[in-house]
Amino acid sequence: MLTLTCPYCGTHADETELAPGGEAHLKRFGPGSSDEDFEDYLFRRANPKGVHFERWRHAYGCGKWFLAARCTTTLEVYGTYPAQTTEPPEHILETIAAKRPGWSWEADT
Amino acid sequence: MSTRLATGGRFIDRSQPRAFSFNGKRLRGYAGDTLASALLANDQMLVGRSFKYHRPRGVVAAGAEEPNGLVNLGKGQHFEPNQRVTTTELFDGLEAESQNHWPSLEFDVGAVNARLSRFLPAGFYYKMFIHPRSFWKHIYEPFIRASAGLGKAPKSRDADTYEHFHAHVDVLVIGGGISGLAAALAAGRAGVRVLLIEQTAHWGGRAPVDDPQINGLGAEEWINSTLQALEEMPNVQIRTRMMGAGVYDHGSVLCYEQLTDHIGPKDGPRHRLWQVRADRVITATGAIERPLSFAGNDVPGVMLAAALRDFVVNFGVSVGDRTVVVTNNDDAYRTAIVLKTAGLDVPCIVDARPAPTGELVAEARALGIRVEAGKGIAKVKGGKRVTAVALCAQAGEGAVLEEIPCDAVAMSGGWSPVVHLWSHCGGKLTWDEAGAMFRPDPDRPPTGADGEGFVLAAGTANGFLATSEALADAYAAGQIAAGIKKGKGPSALAPAEEPMAPVWMMPQGAAISLREKMWLDYQNDVKVSDVQLAAREGYESVEHTKRYTTLGMATDQGKLSNINGLAILSDSLGRPIPSVGTTTFRPPYTPISMGAIAGAARDGLFQPIRKTPMHGWHEANGAEFEPVGQWRRPYAFRRNGESTEAAVHREVKNTRDAVGLLDASTLGKLIVKGPDAGKFLDMLYTNMMSTLPVGKCRYGLMCSENGFLSDDGVVARIDEDTWLCHTTTGGADRIHAWMEDWLQCEWWNWKVYVANVTEQYAQVAVVGPKARMLLEKLGGGMDLSKEALPFMQWADGRIGDFDARVYRISFSGELSYEVAVPAGQGLAFWEALLAAGEEFGVMPYGTEALHIMRAEKGFIMIGDETDGTIIPQDLGLSWAISKKKDDYLGKRAHQRPHMTDPNRWKLVGLETTDGSVIPDGAYAVSEGVNDNGQRNTQGRVTSTYMSPTLGRGIAMGLILNGPDRMGELVEFPKIDGTSVTAKIVSPVFYDPEGEKQNG
Amino acid sequence: MAEAMQKTSPMAVVTALGPRGMITLRGDLAASKLKAVCKALTGADIPAAGHATVVKETGLAWMSPDELLIMLPHAEVPAAIAKIDAALKGSHYLAVDVSDARAVFRVCGSGAREVMGKLCPVDLHPDQFAPGQFRRTRMGQIAAAFWMRDAATFEVVCFRSVADYAFDLLTVSAKAGPVGYY
Incomplete structure (x- = not known):
């Protein structure tokens, strides 16, 4: 039963007010893409023991999708941020780097 | 015998007797008694039978850890099994019955199992019942089911009510002993929001029994003054009879409040389940005394040492006249001292340690109590109650030195901190060699959203067993949790204690004949010998051993047995205890009621039922409902004496011949508006929607990125930048969320707004050859002619007295108008249609008639023809896939090799040769068998009905190369062994030219 | 809609309001x-x-x-x-x-906060939620939104199709009596 702060409305939302949406920052591959890229887009998902980027929708609240950077083992939330980005914002990456020396977004993806 | 003492008993009020019954026997206790203390006061030592061997069992503990005293409580609609006698508060009229025996508690035929115990070792069930396979279903399982289970499942519906409550606090303190009080005091003084809860009815835990001095006050005095201080703080709430049941992620804690259990059935909620969100959780849950493993340690009358003195001090109940104390620590001497002071006989303290000399030991000796050091109990004598103990050297193999007659045994193997709540969410433990106990490892707490530990164990629960240390630890925990600097907490004065000595088996070198009588798990009948056998058979993991032996798997979840069992296992494996580890601590701490979990969600509130504006009319007019998501839609409207099937056929026929009304309000209606709305819909639908002219409608398909058909519906172009998308009934919320997902997360620069207006409108499909006549009769001035409003167009206007939007769309193949009016006018509009339509023979129809009519026309249904693996091309819907678009959701997937495989099963119509109806879900078989010896298949039925229009069975199905095999016969085996043969035909059975719907 | 449009308990009066x-x-x-x-x-x-x-x-x-x-x-x-x-x-x-598309309810009385607190995962302590604030959340098993008309009155809005469920849920919550928390 996580609590995540919706970056749009500021609500500290109970998990029961949220709908999960799987891994964040997937790049869509459409017509013209290779079979490999398309297969990765459809099916390949990170399942890390550690830092993970996730999609959540504030379904019972403002209805907006947001993204969360979270540790799957300690449940620490490094931050939540609006979904209108293709990669985690700098301040989120800095927060994670400070907490987890040696971790990097590139290495993770 | 066990009896009520003439004086004493902190909790009981002797001026208030309470009548209750046990196994039909009428007994008396006092207000303040637990069922356990009241039973013991009435010399009811035997309270139940064990699970496997049906051994006689007596009360062994005084609190939540009790494994034996489980009873069926109450009657009829208030019946509940497996209630612990030690935590059940006595009230007038309480009715209890013991469990797991037949025909009676005193004489039980199941006890024969005990004689067979040699043949029922660990893993017996796994070993015995595996062969022969066929015996399981008919012989073993019925036998096991008949003899398994402790309490009986309730037969009546529960007459009580339950509720939930949400609370948010800075600090939740679980446990109202002196540690919890000190922690709450510290946090409360810091000014943060504090909730302090205690599972029993009393504050202070066990401290008043042992009565240490705190801040110069007697324990009870300090407790009362602290309570008063807490009550005066506006930021602190305190509640009794409320248990911390489970600790979950991010400070989510489930608490279980028992509101009426102590007074018996009453109005109002019986239990309240709290969902608490706490920034920090302090677990001041105390410690539980461990039994010692000696032969016969399960004979009624053998009890935990502290429980024995709790019964004396708290309830004025003596368990026996002559009590032998057996221990490996100083604390149990307190029991001897309490008993002796109460005027009872303590013939001997048997101490496994070679030379105990502590303050309490000296005090006991000064009272004239004999202390036998370095000794153990070889065996307990007695059947349904203790008659004597045989002493031996602890270091030996059990040679009897002496027999001491007695009627009670007080045992203490040391104490284990209650680490359950610390552990629920991942808090780790560390092995404390000196205390021979697992305690919370402060460096490895469960972590919260901020990455810091959010649970702090406090006091004895944190492994500080001495009162002064416990109080200091708990007060500091309260301050840390509140985020303030440490200051000085209360100080305590209590006799110093010498170290305990771990004793996992008594005597140390006991022979097998003794080990077979040493109980670890009283409720599940697991003995020292069982765990040793498991280890010999190769069970090295503690989790596997638990399941193999059932150690710790009973309703008490091994509160008494786990550490002792673990120590035996580690000894057998020759590995240190910490490397063997513990089993997983799972919530709830003690069982909670199913009713509390459900809360208010029962009967009409079990789940939300969505109702259309005409729902009440449907209910009043014979509707049989079917669930569609959370909606209830009329399946058919039965008239006097009519069968459902007859009603459905009448509705179909009447709609085809005259006019029918369908409540289509549940269909999803999404407004999509903006300069980029056309571009957006071109991506969402396989069709081209941007080119749809204003005023027109188009049937569209939506696919997932996997290419599978996800939803369908008619789209209407409202104005230059506005579209209205109809979805399926079940799809409205899902498709709305799907649209928002793409707009928010992928194409966030596109200027599109979406609004779900599904419930703003009541929508009625007016269907049949007389539909136009009916609507025209209502008046209002709209031109509904074929010329003004042709098929697949829409218009706004007035129908009668109603503002309406009229769509010329048809899901039946008939002349059809779908009319949307504001939901608040839906019922009036429906009734106006029925009144005006009387002369045309109007009748409402339900979803089954709808399904039949669409099947007669070969229209697909999401969920029937699709199942998440079907692409539009499978269903002959390639015409609805735009060839002009570079992209749409699902397009790339439609190019994958499996999707373009010419051997995908494709949609066709099926006409049975004998006119019968093919069973739903039937498979078409082909030649040969597969590797499993099953017939090969070449297709399956997706929809199948008796068509009242055609007077024969019709079906739609997916068949290998189906569209190329028109006229061929395929065979569908039925479950009765026969087959039905069907001819492959076009799926459009009715009006293939569409003259009726276009008319 | 529910047959009775208003139900009274010592905690709070629950009223189904007309269309807004x-x-x-x-x-x-x-x-x-x-x-x-x-x-x-x-x-x-x-x-x-x-x-x-x-x-x-x-x-x-x-x-x-x-x-x-x-x-x-x-x-x-x-x-x-x-x-x-x-x-x-x-x-x-x-x-x-x-x-x-909506239904509106009023929950009025000294126990109004607790009526809502039984149903919604929201911190309703007076320091945390007061007139002027607005919360979209889950109420039982449905989506709902509420605000406070005054210190003892909540107004609750939900979808029309689940109006009966919402009214009954609020009524049961009020009828069950106070928690003694707020």
Whole structure:
């Protein structure tokens, strides 16, 4: 039963007010893409023991999708941020780097 | 015998007797008694039978850890099994019955199992019942089911009510002993929001029994003054009879409040389940005394040492006249001292340690109590109650030195901190060699959203067993949790204690004949010998051993047995205890009621039922409902004496011949508006929607990125930048969320707004050859002619007295108008249609008639023809896939090799040769068998009905190369062994030219 | 709708209110034209996130960063939408009548906070939720939104189709009696 702060409305939302949406920052591959890229887009998902980027929708609240950077083992939330980005914002990456020396977004993806 | 003492008993009020019954026997206790203390006061030592061997069992503990005293409580609609006698508060009229025996508690035929115990070792069930396979279903399982289970499942519906409550606090303190009080005091003084809860009815835990001095006050005095201080703080709430049941992620804690259990059935909620969100959780849950493993340690009358003195001090109940104390620590001497002071006989303290000399030991000796050091109990004598103990050297193999007659045994193997709540969410433990106990490892707490530990164990629960240390630890925990600097907490004065000595088996070198009588798990009948056998058979993991032996798997979840069992296992494996580890601590701490979990969600509130504006009319007019998501839609409207099937056929026929009304309000209606709305819909639908002219409608398909058909519906172009998308009934919320997902997360620069207006409108499909006549009769001035409003167009206007939007769309193949009016006018509009339509023979129809009519026309249904693996091309819907678009959701997937495989099963119509109806879900078989010896298949039925229009069975199905095999016969085996043969035909059975719907 | 439109308990009176005019307005909430037309319709300024400015039946509630709920008497909705359309013509916005898609309830009494606290995973301590604030959340098993008309009165809005469920849920919660927490 996580609590995540919706970056749009500021609500500290109970998990029961949220709908999960799987891994964040997937790049869509459409017509013209290779079979490999398309297969990765459809099916390949990170399942890390550690830092993970996730999609959540504030379904019972403002209805907006947001993204969360979270540790799957300690449940620490490094931050939540609006979904209108293709990669985690700098301040989120800095927060994670400070907490987890040696971790990097590139290495993770 | 066990009896009520003439004086004493902190909790009981002797001026208030309470009548209750046990196994039909009428007994008396006092207000303040637990069922356990009241039973013991009435010399009811035997309270139940064990699970496997049906051994006689007596009360062994005084609190939540009790494994034996489980009873069926109450009657009829208030019946509940497996209630612990030690935590059940006595009230007038309480009715209890013991469990797991037949025909009676005193004489039980199941006890024969005990004689067979040699043949029922660990893993017996796994070993015995595996062969022969066929015996399981008919012989073993019925036998096991008949003899398994402790309490009986309730037969009546529960007459009580339950509720939930949400609370948010800075600090939740679980446990109202002196540690919890000190922690709450510290946090409360810091000014943060504090909730302090205690599972029993009393504050202070066990401290008043042992009565240490705190801040110069007697324990009870300090407790009362602290309570008063807490009550005066506006930021602190305190509640009794409320248990911390489970600790979950991010400070989510489930608490279980028992509101009426102590007074018996009453109005109002019986239990309240709290969902608490706490920034920090302090677990001041105390410690539980461990039994010692000696032969016969399960004979009624053998009890935990502290429980024995709790019964004396708290309830004025003596368990026996002559009590032998057996221990490996100083604390149990307190029991001897309490008993002796109460005027009872303590013939001997048997101490496994070679030379105990502590303050309490000296005090006991000064009272004239004999202390036998370095000794153990070889065996307990007695059947349904203790008659004597045989002493031996602890270091030996059990040679009897002496027999001491007695009627009670007080045992203490040391104490284990209650680490359950610390552990629920991942808090780790560390092995404390000196205390021979697992305690919370402060460096490895469960972590919260901020990455810091959010649970702090406090006091004895944190492994500080001495009162002064416990109080200091708990007060500091309260301050840390509140985020303030440490200051000085209360100080305590209590006799110093010498170290305990771990004793996992008594005597140390006991022979097998003794080990077979040493109980670890009283409720599940697991003995020292069982765990040793498991280890010999190769069970090295503690989790596997638990399941193999059932150690710790009973309703008490091994509160008494786990550490002792673990120590035996580690000894057998020759590995240190910490490397063997513990089993997983799972919530709830003690069982909670199913009713509390459900809360208010029962009967009409079990789940939300969505109702259309005409729902009440449907209910009043014979509707049989079917669930569609959370909606209830009329399946058919039965008239006097009519069968459902007859009603459905009448509705179909009447709609085809005259006019029918369908409540289509549940269909999803999404407004999509903006300069980029056309571009957006071109991506969402396989069709081209941007080119749809204003005023027109188009049937569209939506696919997932996997290419599978996800939803369908008619789209209407409202104005230059506005579209209205109809979805399926079940799809409205899902498709709305799907649209928002793409707009928010992928194409966030596109200027599109979406609004779900599904419930703003009541929508009625007016269907049949007389539909136009009916609507025209209502008046209002709209031109509904074929010329003004042709098929697949829409218009706004007035129908009668109603503002309406009229769509010329048809899901039946008939002349059809779908009319949307504001939901608040839906019922009036429906009734106006029925009144005006009387002369045309109007009748409402339900979803089954709808399904039949669409099947007669070969229209697909999401969920029937699709199942998440079907692409539009499978269903002959390639015409609805735009060839002009570079992209749409699902397009790339439609190019994958499996999707373009010419051997995908494709949609066709099926006409049975004998006119019968093919069973739903039937498979078409082909030649040969597969590797499993099953017939090969070449297709399956997706929809199948008796068509009242055609007077024969019709079906739609997916068949290998189906569209190329028109006229061929395929065979569908039925479950009765026969087959039905069907001819492959076009799926459009009715009006293939569409003259009726276009008319 | 539920047969009884009002149920009374010592905790709170639960009342099913009649239809209320509601318009979903999506657009740029910072745009001056949008602010102006909202002010003209309701007299209220655009509320901050998590807030609503509602006086009796009229006001604005903040639904999301690009959505407002405009509340006003039911009969005024068509004219109000026409005014919005006129004012925002040419800009990207969406205004739709959702009056009939909603049901509105009032929970009034000393136990009103606890009635809501039994059903919603929301911190309703007076320091945390007070008149002027607005919360969209889960109530039992449905989506709902609420605000406080005054210190002892909540107004709750949910979808029309689940009005019976909402009314019964609130009623059962009120009837069960106080928790003694707030």
